[in-house]
Amino acid sequence: GLLLVVLLVSHMLLTKEGVTSLPICPNGSVNCQLSLEELFDRAVKLSHYIHFLSSEMFNEFDERYAQGRGFIAKAVNSCHTATLTTPEDKEQAQQIHHEDLLNLILGVLRSWNDPLIHLASEVQRIKEAPETILWKAVEIEEQNKRLLEGMEKIVGRVHSGEVGNDIYTPWDGLPSLQLADEDSRLFAFYNLLHCLRRDSHKIDNYLKVLKCRLIHDNNC
Amino acid sequence: DHSQWPQISKCRSPEMETFSCYWTAGNFYNLTAPRIIQLLYKKSNEEDWKECPDYITSGQNSCYFNASYTSVWTPYCVQLASKNELYDKKCFSVDEIVLPDPPVHLNWTLLNTSQTGIHGDIQVRWDPPPTADVRKGWITLEYELQYKEVNETKWKELKPRLSTMVPLYSLKTARDYEIRIRSRQRTSEKFGEFSEILYVSLSQLGIGCDHCTEEVEFPWFLVVVFGVCGLAVTVISIMLSKQPRLKMLIFPPVPVPKIKGIDPDLLKKGKLDEVNSILACHDNYKTQLYNDDLWVEFIELDIEDPDEKNRASDTDRLLSEDRLKSHGCLGVKDDDSGRASCCEPDIPETDFSASDTCDATSDSDQFKKATEKEEDLLGLDRQDEESLPSHANSDPQRQHRNTQSENSHPWAPFADSVESPRPSVHTQMSNQNSLTSTDFYAQVSDITPAGRVLLSPGQKSKMGRAQREGCTEQNFTMDNTYFCEADVKKCIAVTSHEENEPHVQEQSYNEDGYFTTESLTTTVANFGASTAEPPSSEMPVADYTSIHIVHSPQGLVLNATALPVPDKEFNVSCGYVSTDQLNKIMP
Numbered sequence: 001g002l003l004l005v006v007l008l009v010s011h012m013l014l015t016k017e018g019v020t021s022l023p024i025c026p027n028g029s030v031n032c033q034l035s036l037e038e039l040f041d042r043a044v045k046l047s048h049y050i051h052f053l054s055s056e057m058f059n060e061f062d063e064r065y066a067q068g069r070g071f072i073a074k075a076v077n078s079c080h081t082a083t084l085t086t087p088e089d090k091e092q093a094q095q096i097h098h099e100d101l102l103n104l105i106l107g108v109l110r111s112w113n114d115p116l117i118h119l120a121s122e123v124q125r126i127k128e129a130p131e132t133i134l135w136k137a138v139e140i141e142e143q144n145k146r147l148l149e150g151m152e153k154i155v156g157r158v159h160s161g162e163v164g165n166d167i168y169t170p171w172d173g174l175p176s177l178q179l180a181d182e183d184s185r186l187f188a189f190y191n192l193l194h195c196l197r198r199d200s201h202k203i204d205n206y207l208k209v210l211k212c213r214l215i216h217d218n219n220c
Numbered sequence: 221d222h223s224q225w226p227q228i229s230k231c232r233s234p235e236m237e238t239f240s241c242y243w244t245a246g247n248f249y250n251l252t253a254p255r256i257i258q259l260l261y262k263k264s265n266e267e268d269w270k271e272c273p274d275y276i277t278s279g280q281n282s283c284y285f286n287a288s289y290t291s292v293w294t295p296y297c298v299q300l301a302s303k304n305e306l307y308d309k310k311c312f313s314v315d316e317i318v319l320p321d322p323p324v325h326l327n328w329t330l331l332n333t334s335q336t337g338i339h340g341d342i343q344v345r346w347d348p349p350p351t352a353d354v355r356k357g358w359i360t361l362e363y364e365l366q367y368k369e370v371n372e373t374k375w376k377e378l379k380p381r382l383s384t385m386v387p388l389y390s391l392k393t394a395r396d397y398e399i400r401i402r403s404r405q406r407t408s409e410k411f412g413e414f415s416e417i418l419y420v421s422l423s424q425l426g427i428g429c430d431h432c433t434e435e436v437e438f439p440w441f442l443v444v445v446f447g448v449c450g451l452a453v454t455v456i457s458i459m460l461s462k463q464p465r466l467k468m469l470i471f472p473p474v475p476v477p478k479i480k481g482i483d484p485d486l487l488k489k490g491k492l493d494e495v496n497s498i499l500a501c502h503d504n505y506k507t508q509l510y511n512d513d514l515w516v517e518f519i520e521l522d523i524e525d526p527d528e529k530n531r532a533s534d535t536d537r538l539l540s541e542d543r544l545k546s547h548g549c550l551g552v553k554d555d556d557s558g559r560a561s562c563c564e565p566d567i568p569e570t571d572f573s574a575s576d577t578c579d580a581t582s583d584s585d586q587f588k589k590a591t592e593k594e595e596d597l598l599g600l601d602r603q604d605e606e607s608l609p610s611h612a613n614s615d616p617q618r619q620h621r622n623t624q625s626e627n628s629h630p631w632a633p634f635a636d637s638v639e640s641p642r643p644s645v646h647t648q649m650s651n652q653n654s655l656t657s658t659d660f661y662a663q664v665s666d667i668t669p670a671g672r673v674l675l676s677p678g679q680k681s682k683m684g685r686a687q688r689e690g691c692t693e694q695n696f697t698m699d700n701t702y703f704c705e706a707d708v709k710k711c712i713a714v715t716s717h718e719e720n721e722p723h724v725q726e727q728s729y730n731e732d733g734y735f736t737t738e739s740l741t742t743t744v745a746n747f748g749a750s751t752a753e754p755p756s757s758e759m760p761v762a763d764y765t766s767i768h769i770v771h772s773p774q775g776l777v778l779n780a781t782a783l784p785v786p787d788k789e790f791n792v793s794c795g796y797v798s799t800d801q802l803n804k805i806m807p
Contacts, residue, residue, distance in 0.1 A: 051407055088291040090237050090358045198293050201315050212357030220357045
């Protein structure tokens with residue numbers, strides 16, 4: 001009993017940035033109906049967490065492998081999700097319909113499913129990869145799945161009528177992660193992590209905008 | 221010299237809607253006309269470099285990109301150039317360079333004051349920077365508050381938080397405070413500029429007391445004192461407590477050297493029996509160190525090396541438990557000889573196999589016993605009664621001894637066998653304790669019915685002193701094998717005065733109560749041949765007489781049998797009959 005309490009308390013203290021499970025509607029309950037606000041809260045928390053992890057992972061990778069290699073000069077390479085036309089500034093974000101935006105978010109999340117899986121597995125093959133990077137890659141992949149599920153729930157709630165196009169961009173960057181040449185391979189990783197950071201920031205922002213718009217009526 | 225060249229110092233977006241880039245002109249500027257420097261930018265999905273749309277809004281040496289030029293997640297590159305030269309280049313995306321403006325409208329309100337009126341709590345509020353669109357959720361800001369007393373130098377920081385209000389507790393009403401706040405984008409690391417300073421003065425509100433005593437700071441001194449006292453009390457109580465386990469836990473006992481089973485006090489008191497029994501208990505170590513013989517009480521310490529007698533006395537040996545321990549009388553092999561002597565402590569255990577110090581054989585021991593007894597009896601040739609008259613030299617060793625005794629004229633009983641010039645004797649030689657060593661072992665060599673006890677060192681005998689005079693005319697017959705001790709003593713005593721030979725005197729005038737062969741030898745030799753007056757009574761001696769009692773040194777008490785009246789031809793000195801004399805007597 002005491003051990004359980006200690007574990008619980010320590011978990012609560014340790015998960016500062018992480019997502020804490022809310023007491024309402026535990027997983028697996030069928031009849032429980034979370035409010036939209038609740039769903040959005042969770043989604044925002046998740047997206048923020050994912051962006052936080054991506055940011056840290058990129059910084060660590062940059063610090064460790066990218067110094068002196070001039071990657072940043074080459075980092076204008078576009079990400080594989082660039083084909084999805086997402087709002088690039090506040091006005092565009094204001095103007096887009098929330099359903100479209102939700103679909104876009106879903107599309108981006110789905111597009112990252114595959115790369116995240118491969119990232120988690122390929123990053124282990126980097127020579128002397130720090131444990132923190134390895135752990136973060138796995139964690140991001142996991143949380144992304146959860147966010148996707150949550151978003152699908154939200155979309156199911158919000159969306160009325162027909163479901164929009166299944167927006168999705170395939171990823172073909174796996175060979176670049178497995179290049180024999182270490183420099184090229186590291187640059188491929190750098191690029192992927194840079195794109196991940198950017199896209200996670202996008203999603204985080206979009207969700208906050210949507211939340212403020214839909215839940216708080218533009219008065220966060 | 222690149223430090224003088226124009227450089228892009230930073231690019232910053234305050235709200236993620238616009239951004240500006242700033243540069244330093246360097247010393248270069250003076251030489252050329254203004255506005256030569258250009259800032260060109262390019263988005264990642266474009267091909268051409270474009271010039272900065274606004275050089276003015278952000279100030280000098282800046283370039284301002286308004287909302288229409290700003291795409292948040294698009295990578296940009298900007299470069300500083302003049303007509304034909306490129307000075308600097310930077311690539312970034314807008315979401316990476318967000319640095320918010322400081323919060324505005326700082327104010328505070330009083331929450332409550334303490335009962336003493338010395339402290340108070342306040343609530344600080346502010347508004348987010350006006351440029352940041354927080355309401356629509358386009359940007360999420362974190363705030364960090366810092367405060368300090370007016371006359372302090374170091375700011376205290378609070379943890380960054382999302383809310384735009386924070387309470388401050390336990391501010392002193394008598395002091396004034398300064399507060400400042402800065403903000404950053406939630407996922408960034410860098411903070412924006414600080415806001416304006418907010419001044420907090422609780423005394424202005426009329427609260428608090430001016431005459432309140434200054435609060436005592438944490439009484440470190442008292443804490444230390446009480447802590448030390450408590451610790452001391454705890455330690456003392458533990459030391460005095462009866463609980464041995466607790467005591468052992470905290471104060472483990474310091475090991476001291478000791479032999480298992482031997483009490484040092486026991487040795488000091490000189491309880492030889494107990495020590496003997498204790499030593500005998502170890503392993504199969506049998507000892508007959510202290511036999512029951514009245515005549516002989518001595519410690520047989522077997523040595524190989526005659527030099528070893530110069531070492532420490534028995535006392536030291538026994539009491540130096542480490543040596544005993546390490547060199548193990550305890551490791552003595554038992555060979556069923558019936559007699560295993562205590563090993564010399566100096567002999568290492570490894571040598572046990574080599575030496576036979578601890579490997580006594582019964583024969584040798586018995587022989588030894590016998591020989592020593594023999595010596596004690598003033599060289600009386602008494603192995604057993606039968607052999608006396610015959611003086612049989614059946615045992616060559618005995619004969620050897622006999623001759624030896626003749627040569628040395630040993631009168632004085634000496635307990636241990638002497639430092640032997642007898643190589644034939646078994647290697648086990650008992651150690652001859654030095655005269656000067658004062659052992660608490662008293663070697664009682666002989667007990668006379670008169671009450672005179674001849675002892676080993678440690679007891680002063682008054683015998684030497686008693687007879688100081690009258691040794692001048694003593695003649696010792698060199699013919700005779702034996703001397704009376706008394707005679708010798710007289711002579712010795714006299715000679716000690718007459719002859720000023722310190723060394724001999726020392727030896728002969730020994731007050732220890734026994735004499736060594738050497739001393740006697742020298743003494744006797746000095747005298748030359750002088751006959752001794754037989755002081756003792758003349759007893760009629762039979763042809764064969766059984767010896768009743770041995771009254772050495774004065775003589776034998778023989779059984780009364782038909783004794784032929786001895787002629788006065790021979791001198792019965794002290795009642796001993798030499799073989800020659802006997803032969804004379806006998807028909």
